[in-house]
Amino acid sequence: MDLLSSVYASFPLASHEESSSVRQYFWATVVLSWLLTFVPQGGRSRNYSIVDRLWPLYPPTFLLQWIWQLQEHTVGKQLSSHALFLCALVFVWSLRLCYNSIRRGDYRVGAEDYRWIHVRQSFAWMHPVVGTVAWEVFNFGFISAFQLGLLYLIVWPARFLVLYGEEHAWSAPEVLLAVLMCALVLGEALADQQQFDFQQRKKKQHGGSSSSSSQQKEGGFVHKGLWRFSRHPNVFCEQAFWASLAVYCAVATGVDLGDCENAYYLLGPLVLIVLMWASVGLTERITLAKYPLYRAYQLRTSRLVPWVPATNAHVISTAAAAAPTAKKTR
Incomplete structure (x- = not known):
């Protein structure tokens, strides 16, 4: 007790x-x-x-x-x-x-x-x-x-x-952080909308069947729009939003985040990043088991942080490096 x-x-x-x-x-x-x-x-x-x-x-x-x-x-x-x-x-x-x-x-x-x-x-x-x-x-x-x-x-x-x-008067860092937080909320909304539109289109075109040839051609998962630059743009925006909020609150209240005693401001966002990284890993394992083409998407696209998609040459070299060494035939 x-x-x-x-x-x-x-x-x-x-x-x-x-x-x-x-x-x-x-x-x-x-x-x-x-x-x-x-x-x-x-x-x-x-x-x-x-x-x-x-x-x-x-x-x-x-x-x-x-x-x-x-x-x-x-x-x-x-x-x-x-x-x-x-x-x-x-x-x-x-x-x-x-x-x-x-x-x-x-x-x-x-x-x-x-x-x-x-x-x-x-x-x-x-x-x-x-x-x-x-x-x-x-x-x-x-x-x-x-x-x-x-x-x-x-x-x-x-x-x-x-x-x-x-x-007090708004400082330049406060304004920039405020704009960033608004942009992240909009980015998360856009990513969710693109995913929702894809799922609705998939249901409409294929009647909810996951075995149609046209769905296999598309891959069965959203990979365009913001999803072309990140495999989970909504998750990235969510993490960045709460991290930006913590920094914004520290700046607005005059807290020095460089002081270890104030590190608790970032505790929540850091734990959120760790949890979502594990959650994304589970999600991707399930998706990969359902859609084999997801592996190609993984090789081309950044996991969380939006980035320019990898070239075909980079994908091929990465896949070749990851493939098990073939046994020599006699």
């Missing part, structure tokens, strides 16, 4: 005087999201995409709580223009992501991210009893607590800007 109490008291980041109401809200959503995975949905005995549905909604809820704290406990203090811009942009990010999730069907009863079944299968090598216990620990510790904790961490730098930011 002492261990559980210390975990509860130390996160979300109690060392920086986070309010008890925010801590209670965080742990309540962790426990509730875990319990909801036991509720049958749409013919499924279990559903592990509860947190996936909270992903677009969760960060703005912390902003609302911090804005309420500002109005409730600080007499006469208003949001600075820097904080107001940031809050508005995060709400735009949330609305856009919600819209994209709704049209993809992520909020349908019983809808679940296709990757969870593959993650669940990775526990199959264990003894059934041990595997079941390990999976439930993973379910609570990673799917619920870790992911919601990450969502708290990526928006957490905004807390200081909302509660303690003072009104």
